[in-house]
Amino acid sequence: MEPNLWSYHEGSPPRPRSELIPGYDHAGVMSGRPLAAYPEIVKRMPGTAPAASGTRRVARRARRGLIRVLAGPDTAPSWWRPPWRRRAYLALGATTLALGALNLASMHGQPRLTPAPPTACRISPCYSLHYLPPGIGQMLLTVAVVVAPLLLAARYPLLGWRIGWLALLLAPLLPQEWQGGWPWGPAQLLALLAVFCVAGVRYGRPVLWWTWALSLIPWWLWLVRDLADLNGPLSATVMFTVGTIAADSVSSRWRTQRALAAQTERTRLERGRRAVLEERTRIARELHDVVAHHMSLIALRSESATYRLSDLPESARTEFGSLSELAREALADMRRLLGVLRQDQPAGLAPQPRLSDLPALVEAARRAGASVELSVPPALDQVPSGVALCAYRIVQESLSNASQHAPGAPVTVTVGHDAGAVLLQVVNGPGGPPGASRNERGPGHGLAGMRERVALLGGSLSAGPVPDGGFMVSAVLPLGRAA
Numbered sequence: 224m225e226p227n228l229w230s231y232h233e234g235s236p237p238r239p240r241s242e243l244i245p246g247y248d249h250a251g252v253m254s255g256r257p258l259a260a261y262p263e264i265v266k267r268m269p270g271t272a273p274a275a276s277g278t279r280r281v282a283r284r285a286r287r288g289l290i291r292v293l294a295g296p297d298t299a300p301s302w303w304r305p306p307w308r309r310r311a312y313l314a315l316g317a318t319t320l321a322l323g324a325l326n327l328a329s330m331h332g333q334p335r336l337t338p339a340p341p342t343a344c345r346i347s348p349c350y351s352l353h354y355l356p357p358g359i360g361q362m363l364l365t366v367a368v369v370v371a372p373l374l375l376a377a378r379y380p381l382l383g384w385r386i387g388w389l390a391l392l393l394a395p396l397l398p399q400e401w402q403g404g405w406p407w408g409p410a411q412l413l414a415l416l417a418v419f420c421v422a423g424v425r426y427g428r429p430v431l432w433w434t435w436a437l438s439l440i441p442w443w444l445w446l447v448r449d450l451a452d453l454n455g456p457l458s459a460t461v462m463f464t465v466g467t468i469a470a471d472s473v474s475s476r477w478r479t480q481r482a483l484a485a486q487t488e489r490t491r492l493e494r495g496r497r498a499v500l501e502e503r504t505r506i507a508r509e510l511h512d513v514v515a516h517h518m519s520l521i522a523l524r525s526e527s528a529t530y531r532l533s534d535l536p537e538s539a540r541t542e543f544g545s546l547s548e549l550a551r552e553a554l555a556d557m558r559r560l561l562g563v564l565r566q567d568q569p570a571g572l573a574p575q576p577r578l579s580d581l582p583a584l585v586e587a588a589r590r591a592g593a594s595v596e597l598s599v600p601p602a603l604d605q606v607p608s609g610v611a612l613c614a615y616r617i618v619q620e621s622l623s624n625a626s627q628h629a630p631g632a633p634v635t636v637t638v639g640h641d642a643g644a645v646l647l648q649v650v651n652g653p654g655g656p657p658g659a660s661r662n663e664r665g666p667g668h669g670l671a672g673m674r675e676r677v678a679l680l681g682g683s684l685s686a687g688p689v690p691d692g693g694f695m696v697s698a699v700l701p702l703g704r705a706a
Contacts (some may be wrong), residue, residue: 226589243644286583288429292437300425311377319373319414323366326410366396368411370417377653380422384434387415392441396654406445416466423473425465431474495671502672506679506682509575513608515557522550577611578638581618585636588622594633606645610700617684620669621649621696629654632693644682645700653692671697 235258235704341427368390375383395406421437439460529540547698576584578599585597604613618636625634632654639646668685673696677684682700 283430288433289428292433297381315373315377319370322410322414323370326408329408356390372414376418376421380418381427383418384422387418387420391415395445416698428456428471431471498673499671506676509612513575515554518554519548522547541600575612576615578614584619593626599638610645610702613700614645616676617647617673617698618649620673625671631655644671644704647698650695651693
């Protein structure tokens with residue numbers, strides 16, 4: 224019998240592919256040859272629902288939409304704040320007054336036949352038809368079915384639609400009529416249509432189409448009973464359906480735009496965080512070079528102290544040896560840390576720049592076509608390495624930003640000193656139109672990197688436009704903390 228090469232027991236008889244070898248390589252991870260899936264060993268993770276088919280998913284959404292329409296709460300919109308809230312109530316109040324007046328003007332009481340005087344008729348007996356004036360209670364109720372839904376439309380559209388739907392169902396039972404013989408007034412229908420659109424656009428497609436379907440129930444229930452000609456109601460239903468489709472389209476577009484804006488904002492924030500982390504990693508790599516230089520000097524001076532200094536006691540020689548050993552151990556640990564920070568990037572062999580390298584940086588910018596003036600006192604050549612590196616990087620990034628966002632503008636770089644701090648200022652005037660961005664995906668994060676460097680030294684940085692149309696970056700870098 225042919226040996227089973229996929230078994231751990233070489234030479235054993237092959238097993239049927241429908242069986243599992245207990246404890247063996249079922250998934251094919253080691254062999255690279257996965258077996259068929261077995262439903263009896265595939266378990267669903269606890270707390271997760273099984274995948275539903277398309278029909279069940281649609282049915283679930285429809286059921287949730289119906290529950291939301293009938294008994295769901297109204298959530299406050301994102302713009303529901305004091306200034307916009309007041310404006311919404313003012314607009315709804317003015318609209319409510321206008322529609323309430325329209326509803327009262329188009330309403331009349333029940334018709335009544337009364338005997339007409341004989342002189343007014345050619346045939347006797349004759350009667351005249353007139354409408355009774357509506358009572359106070361009828362007028363208040365008629366205004367209420369318009370006022371209540373509209374005032375709730377901005378904050379509680381679902382509650383407003385429920386009140387309007389009950390009014391649509393029960394209003395024909397009241398002893399009044401409107402012009403044209405319809406059981407509802409035009410203002411009542413407009414108020415219900417307003418809250419219907421607001422609720423549908425805010426809460427999405429299931430709510431929109433459930434409110435559409437439920438609104439048609441009292442509509443056709445009363446019109447089929449009272450009107451002989453249904454052309455008008457049928458035309459109104461078609462128009463209502465077309466308006467619902469338009470509201471559905473507006474709602475879908477609005478939700479898509481909001482989701483796209485939210486995703487864009489999340490992407491922007493993520494890029495900003497990533498840029499900050501990259502800048503921190505770069506700062507750590509640069510500071511490694513500075514600290515490693517100091518640690519190397521400590522190790523060398525400790526080792527050479529026994530040769531440079533005569534008549535040292537044995538305890539001092541032992542102490543210098545311990546210091547040298549500790550310094551070299553620290554250097555080894557920093558090399559391991561640097562291997563993590565570099566992330567497969569080649570190690571830089573050039574020393575980290577200092578303030579004495581600013582003239583070369585400015586000269587390179589001038590060769591690129593920029594007009595740059597530099598002012599650096601000679602006394603600042605002895606500042607700590609970390610402060611000098613931070614100042615150099617700020618000037619470098621500022622010159623890059625000026626050439627990109629204000630090409631051709633004159634730039635002034637001023638480096639000074641105060642009591643225990645280095646004062647740095649880079650100012651550029653107004654220039655031509657900005658050039659193409661180096662970062663095609665969005666704006667850069669140079670200012671964020673500057674702030675990270677200055678915060679590491681315990682200093683302060685300010686950046687912003689100046690009155691003449693240019694831009695200024697100023698930084699205060701303390702010497703004591705970095706020393």
